[in-house]
Amino acid sequence: MPYDDLRSFLRVLDEQGQLLRVTDEVLPEPDVAAAANAVSRMGGSAPALYFDNIKGFTSARIAMNVHGSWANHALALGLPKETGTEEQIREFARRWDRFPVRPEWRDAPPWAENTMTGAEVDLFRVLPLIRLNDGDGGFYIDKAAVVSEDPDDPGNRGKQNVGIYRIQVKGPARLALQPVPMHDIALHLRKAEERGEDLPVAIAVGNDPVISIAAATPMRYDENEYELAGALRGAPAPIARAPLTGLPVPWGSEVVAEGVIEGRQREIEGPFGEFTGHYSGGRRLPVIRVDRVSYRTDPVFEHLYLGMPWTEIDYLIAANTCVPLYKQLKADFPEVRAVNATYTHGLVVIVSTAKRYGGFARAVGLRVLSTPHGLGYASTVIMVDEDVDPFNLPQVMWALSTKMNPSHDLITVPAMSVMELAPQAQPAGMVDKLIIDATTPVSPDNRGNYGNQVRDLPEAAAWLTRLQELAANR
Amino acid sequence: MPEICPRCAHDTIDLLFASPVAEVWEVVRCARCQYCWRTSEPARRTERDAYPESFRMTAEAIANAPEVPSIPPSRVTP
Structure with a gap:
């Protein structure tokens, strides 16, 4: 049964013993990030974390490490949590063969419950933003699905992009975004800037788990992430039109922020502890002006800690x-x-x-x-x-x-x-x-002294099964 | 309100947000290097003296920070 939003997945994680609720009051910093750092040291079956008692906030909810173990990754794909790593990757490859599965437009997205526009936009009032690592230049949103279109070919579904990029919150309605030049959003921004235009974007925070997996997949430029999500889910991904930009966003998101990457502008950003296990230096990056925020009542801030591998991001990518x-x-x-x-x-x-x-x-x-x-x-x-x-x-x-x-x-x-x-x-x-x-050289490459390689005895496979049964029945 | 930025020592600090529960913490931002912090964070993130040397930033470093991605030539004819 595919998940249509983050909350339904959190319920399943809970039922499967893969959600740890931290109910004691914690500090926004360093507690939330330190706990998420620590949980990733619990290994391949580590749980997600849920915080709802954070000092100074009244209704903050933060989910961390949602994808941060092979057990959680398996559940995200609807597999038993014990499924081995290679089997999960093989199953992922089998489902990829169903690509593309067209998404399904759905009405009344839950994020339409509340809206802020123009001067009233204040992301600090919507999301319990926190710092992750000591040297980070500020508070980041680092697990959102960012949606944009090719300015030279708007409406081309294949060239739409849904990607996860690091986003620094620089003010109530001002963000910085890192478009790595090899990633699709950088191609969109380049075209917009060549045209002397801003690039409209929709930033969807808190998503069903397959959206995050598809958004983090290095697909070809003309492949649509929602169509991969459909293939992975085994059902069309539900989407809805973002009210300001008209961009297709996940139907089930907790928060949808819309605005533009301001063309031909760069501002100091960072550093930020990155997936490489190192901080990027301070650089001048593009900035986003947020013009509208839509959000579920009491949204869950789905957030991701990253540090010295492995942490959640390593499971997500x-x-x-x-x-x-x-x-x-x-x-x-x-x-x-x-x-x-x-x-x-x-x-x-x-x-x-x-x-x-x-x-x-x-x-x-x-x-x-x-x-x-x-x-x-x-x-x-x-x-x-x-x-x-x-x-x-x-x-x-x-x-x-x-x-x-x-x-x-x-x-x-x-x-x-x-x-x-x-x-x-x-x-x-x-x-x-x-x-x-x-690899072993083969003709006409005759280097080395390989002779015959020792291989498992033909009877060993049967013996493995027999020994495992013996061990299980001891 | 803090008086100087722990990271670059600039003395203009803006208030971004105050805790929904009154007077627990504030989120502030340096007007120069854009460093953003919560006043309840540990000293190593909030106080100039305790802020690690390797994370500090100078006015020169801010001015010379590389542009990523570089801004492309315009297709628009003036």
Whole structure:
């Protein structure tokens, strides 16, 4: 049963023992962020957190870590919470095959209950905004779905974008937004600025869990995130028209803020502790003027802590980074078996592939760099054989230990693009990329002394089942 | 109201928001570096003396901060 809003998902998390309610009074800072930081240290079955007793507020509600474990990610996709990581990624890939599923327009969105317009807009009165990390330049909204259109092709559904971007609250109706140049909203903003226009945006806070997953997926420019949400949900995503901009926004959002990114303006923003586990420096970023806010009564502020990995964001950008890369590689090279891009949004990508002939695996590795996502990520690509599971890091380390000879197998590609938040870039936005070919050489590549590889005995699989049964029945 | 910004030491601080429960905390913002903080936060975020050196910002750093993304050439003919 798909979720139509955040609240219905919170109820299921609660029923499944995956929502921890903190009922004692807490300080807005540092308590809420510190608790969300701590909960991500509880591992792959960590719960979401719900705060409703925050000092100084009267009706604040904050949900943290909603996607912050494999258990919660499974429940978001409607799978049993015990579902393993790889099975979740395989299921995600199977559902991707149903893409596109057109969204469904629905009337009377709950966020239409309350409205502020013009000079009365005050985001501090709507959301219990808080600081996350010590060095952050202010209070951020970092899990909202930001909706925009291509100014050169308005109304083109494919070129619409729903994405998650970091947003600093700079005033009651003034925000700053970071459009990483490789991301779709940066293309929209560039076109608007070339035209000398502002870019209308709708910022939807507090969403059903699949909207956040789709919004965080590195889809192609002309692919629609709502149509992916429909494929993942197994039912059309419910949307409604935002009243000021006319943009399609999630029907079930808690808060919808509308306004414009002011064209050709930049202002000091940040720093902000980023998904790289490092602060970005202070930079001059675009600013948003908010002209209208629509919100449910007593909205739940769905918020995300990010810090030294893994934290919630790593779960939110794991499966949905692997699958589009896998699909794009597989389309050209059917030999590709699996892609693990779960680390830092795919700054490292591990690909397992069969080989056609010598040199094939490294060619697939080079192809990773020229996928749309690879342009901004994939600073290191590790290629492993088809019998190495890229999600099994001990196996990957075995491949690196035995299949890789630095004299031939490290392919450095100088001066490639990378998103400028990558701390290793020099200068920011440029990096030398590395393909590590840790596959077994095949003809006519006859390097090394591989002989025969030891493989699991044919009877071992049956013995594994037998031993597991014996262990279970002890 | 605080008198100086813990991050850049500027002395113009604006009030953004006061706690819905009266007189518990205020949210304030530096007019120069835009640093925003709640008065109830720990000293390491609110007091100049305790604010970590590595997070401090100078007027020069603010003025020279890189522009991201860069503003593209206009297609509009003047």
